[in-house]
Each structure stands twice: as structure tokens, then as C-alpha cells.
Amino acid sequence: MSAPSTTPGVELPALEQLEAAVWQALVQASKTRGHGWRTATLATVTPEGLPDARTVVLREVRPADHTLLFYTDARSPKVAQMRAQARGLVVCWCPALGWQLRLQVALAVADQGLDVSSRWARLKLTPAAQDYLSPLPPGSRLGAPQVQAASRGHFAVVTARVLAADWLGLAPSGHRRARFEPGTPAQWVQA
Ligand SMILES: Cc1cc2nc3c(=O)[nH]c(=O)nc-3n(C[C@H](O)[C@H](O)[C@H](O)COP(=O)(O)O)c2cc1C
Numbered sequence: 051m052s053a054p055s056t057t058p059g060v061e062l063p064a065l066e067q068l069e070a071a072v073w074q075a076l077v078q079a080s081k082t083r084g085h086g087w088r089t090a091t092l093a094t095v096t097p098e099g100l101p102d103a104r105t106v107v108l109r110e111v112r113p114a115d116h117t118l119l120f121y122t123d124a125r126s127p128k129v130a131q132m133r134a135q136a137r138g139l140v141v142c143w144c145p146a147l148g149w150q151l152r153l154q155v156a157l158a159v160a161d162q163g164l165d166v167s168s169r170w171a172r173l174k175l176t177p178a179a180q181d182y183l184s185p186l187p188p189g190s191r192l193g194a195p196q197v198q199a200a201s202r203g204h205f206a207v208v209t210a211r212v213l214a215a216d217w218l219g220l221a222p223s224g225h226r227r228a229r230f231e232p233g234t235p236a237q238w239v240q241a
Pocket of ligand 1: 103104121122188189
């Protein structure tokens with residue numbers, strides 16, 4: 051994609067154009083291996099109120115309803131965390147664009163229904179199915195590393211609805227930062 055320029059002497063894009071470019075970059079990332087935003091950090095809150103975070107792969111992006119989709123093992127600790135506290139943060143950094151994105155999100159996990167079964171039907175034919183076939187829940191203590199597969203999958207789809215976005219664009223001429231919130235005018239903010 052061609053990103054709006056933040057190089058010296060080049061006019062800054064309008065905020066609306068920048069917001070559209072951010073969503074376009076997210077869509078691109080979900081479809082492109084190696085894109086900086088394809089692996090994001092998803093931060094959640096533990097039942098003790100402590101922060102937790104991990105890397106996840108951005109699988110799908112729906113700009114029209116401001117949502118991102120991730121896949122996970124339904125038994126993983128993050129699922130219980132998201133069910134207990136549905137607010138989280140997604141952080142992405144793309145060195146090629148020089149863009150950081152911090153997204154406040156409302157999280158929902160589905161481990162059954164058509165949205166889940168249709169994606170699992172496709173995924174289970176690929177090597178990536180291994181990620182959802184461990185006999186024990188992720189994080190279980192082991193005597194030695196185990197690569198054995200279970201007969202059934204524990205696949206779940208995480209939907210993250212973006213409530214607010216904080217974009218930071220690094221540039222030699224000066225960093226730029228903007229805040230986007232559905233229903234509120236977009237705003238430049240001090241980087
Ligand atoms: C590059 C990379 C991509 C990953 N992608 C995912 C993913 O898409 N979904 C997922 O559940 N875990 C993914 N993981 C593993 C998680 O980071 C984490 O270790 C695991 O899900 C357990 O997290 P939890 O204990 O917080 O539930 C990925 C790890 C790496 C290093």
C-alpha cells in the first residue's frame with residue numbers, strides 16, 4: 051500500500067485520509083505474511099487485575115464494523131481472562147511504515163457456531179491446526195516437551211471491536227500522532 055507521507059516538505063494527509071489508510075494497512079496486514087502489523091500484541095487483564103500480554107496473528111479485519119479477528123485455543127488462559135474482563139488493548143508496530151497503533155478493544159470469544167466451525171473446517175486441513183490440537187490446555191505443566199496431537203480441536207475465534215485508536219507515525223521531520231474514536235471527530239495529538 052502507499053501510506054500517506056510523513057516525510058519533510060510533504061503536506062500532511064487529512065485525518066480522514068489517515069484513518070482510512072490505517073484500516074487499509076490493517077486489512078493488508080491480515081493478508082500479508084511478513085507485514086509488521088500481522089503479529090500484534092494482545093493485552094488483557096487477569097482475574098487478579100494484573101496485566102497480561104502475548105503475540106497473536108491478525109487473521110481478519112472488517113473496517114466497516116471496526117473489528118479485528120484472531121484465532122486461539124479455547125482452553126488458553128487468555129480466553130478465561132477475556133470472558134471475565136472484556137476490555138483489552140491491541141498494539142502493533144510496523145517498521146516499514148514507521149507506524150505504531152494502539153487499539154482499545156472490546157473482546158468477545160466464540161468457540162462454537164457457524165463462524166467458528168466454517169473457519170475450523172478450513173484450518174484443520176492445514177499444518178496450523180496443530181496449534182489447536184494439543185492434548186493438554188496451553189500453559190499446562192509438562193515433564194518434557196510434548197508434540198502429541200489430540201483428536202479434537204479446541205479452536206476459538208476472538209473478535210476485537212475497536213473502541214479507540216491511537217496512531218503514532220515516526221518521521222525524521224517530527225513524529226505525528228492522532229486519535230480516532232468512532233462517533234467522535236478525529237484529532238491530532240502531541241506525539
Ligand atoms: C509469532 C507468534 C504468533 C502467535 N500467534 C498466536 C495466535 O494467533 N493465537 C494464539 O492464541 N497464540 C499465538 N501465539 C502464542 C501466544 O503468544 C501465547 O504464547 C499463547 O497463546 C498462550 O497465551 P496465554 O497463556 O496468554 O493464553 C503466537 C506466538 C508467536 C511468537
